[in-house]
Amino acid sequence: MILHLYFARRFLMSFLLVFTVFLGLYVLIDMVEQIRKFDSDTVGFWQIVKLTLLNMPQGMYQILPLIMILATLLLFLTLARTSELVVTRASGRSALRSLVSPVLVAMAIGAVSVGLFNPIVAATSKQYELLAGRLTGDAASVLSISREGLWLRQGGPEGQTVIHAESANLEGTALFGVTFLAFGPEGTPQQRIEAQSARLSPGAWEVQNAKVWRLSGTDNPERDARSLAAMEVPSDLTQEQIQDSFGAPASVPIWELPGFIAQLERAGFSARTHKVWLQMELSQPLLMAAMVLVAAGFTMRHTRFGRTGLMVLISIGMGFGIYFLRNFAQILGDNGQLPVALAAWTVPVAALMLSLGILLNLEDG
Numbered sequence: 001m002i003l004h005l006y007f008a009r010r011f012l013m014s015f016l017l018v019f020t021v022f023l024g025l026y027v028l029i030d031m032v033e034q035i036r037k038f039d040s041d042t043v044g045f046w047q048i049v050k051l052t053l054l055n056m057p058q059g060m061y062q063i064l065p066l067i068m069i070l071a072t073l074l075l076f077l078t079l080a081r082t083s084e085l086v087v088t089r090a091s092g093r094s095a096l097r098s099l100v101s102p103v104l105v106a107m108a109i110g111a112v113s114v115g116l117f118n119p120i121v122a123a124t125s126k127q128y129e130l131l132a133g134r135l136t137g138d139a140a141s142v143l144s145i146s147r148e149g150l151w152l153r154q155g156g157p158e159g160q161t162v163i164h165a166e167s168a169n170l171e172g173t174a175l176f177g178v179t180f181l182a183f184g185p186e187g188t189p190q191q192r193i194e195a196q197s198a199r200l201s202p203g204a205w206e207v208q209n210a211k212v213w214r215l216s217g218t219d220n221p222e223r224d225a226r227s228l229a230a231m232e233v234p235s236d237l238t239q240e241q242i243q244d245s246f247g248a249p250a251s252v253p254i255w256e257l258p259g260f261i262a263q264l265e266r267a268g269f270s271a272r273t274h275k276v277w278l279q280m281e282l283s284q285p286l287l288m289a290a291m292v293l294v295a296a297g298f299t300m301r302h303t304r305f306g307r308t309g310l311m312v313l314i315s316i317g318m319g320f321g322i323y324f325l326r327n328f329a330q331i332l333g334d335n336g337q338l339p340v341a342l343a344a345w346t347v348p349v350a351a352l353m354l355s356l357g358i359l360l361n362l363e364d365g
């Protein structure tokens with residue numbers, strides 16, 4: 001038990017050291033990128049620092065598996081150089097038993113990153129997008145999903161129109177059970193339209209079976225209401241703007257993601273991308289364990305055997321391969337080429353089995 005705690009403490013210290021080094025490098029590199037991205041005449045130094053700090057959690061979260069494999073390399077290369085692994089094996093402890101505590105620590109780090117770090121990443125990335133949008137003058141999101149359906153916003157200097165729909169098609173260009181509420185430039189309501197459906201075409205919504213109430217210039221809107229079989233409502237929205245308003249699944253905290261997926265499906269949208277992301281996050285602890293085993297399989301050997309550099313390069317290469325295969329599987333899952341569970345869990349499970357096979361082949365067990 002004491003030896004397990006020793007290895008766990010050493011592994012945690014190695015992880016924190018590597019994480020701190022990468023954190024410093026990432027902050028410096030990202031600050032240069034933010035300076036390049038934004039005009040220095042309008043964006044001050046402290047705003048650049050704020051943008052960098054808001055973008056930092058997302059960047060570090062993405063490279064956690066690579067930090068894990070480098071931390072494992074640092075641990076076992078240090079233990080091999082000090083002959084602690086030789087002493088451990090001489091005491092009768094096998095390689096697999098020596099890996100129990102590092103693997104458990106890696107899985108705990110993966111679970112903590114998903115449960116605690118993920119909501120932080122979602123909040124900071126959303127704040128980064130809002131701040132960057134204000135500094136560049138980009139418009140904010142035009143779409144919002146709620147339990148009551150979906151909400152859209154359109155308009156310009158001539159006024160704003162708020163659109164509510166009970167459901168929509170997968171692209172968000174066909175709305176059903178739709179209500180348009182138009183406001184003037186001063187913010188007063190001008191017109192209300194309730195319709196059976198509306199379909200987005202270039203420059204307008206094509207509305208079917210509508211009833212129109214004029215809310216200004218009349219003392220009885222219901223008396224002056226009109227029913228129309230078809231009409232057009234001018235719009236500056238495009239299909240790309242609507243789809244981009246969903247944002248990345250990473251901007252939704254994992255604790256809220258199941259409810260958000262349910263809301264998307266009730267509104268008629270496809271939630272496949274968000275389902276794949278949810279399963280990818282849940283498989284994170286398993287991926288962390290696989291990274292530890294991959295690195296350990298090539299470095300749990302004494303340095304006098306030689307070829308240490310080659311072994312390190314092979315383990316890092318395998319780690320990068322697993323990382324990019326996982327991203328490729330995620331893309332296939334997002335596009336519907338793979339089932340959700342298969343896209344999220346295949347690579348971590350395969351990496352775990354492969355690393356165990358390598359470990360059992362290279363070590364005496």
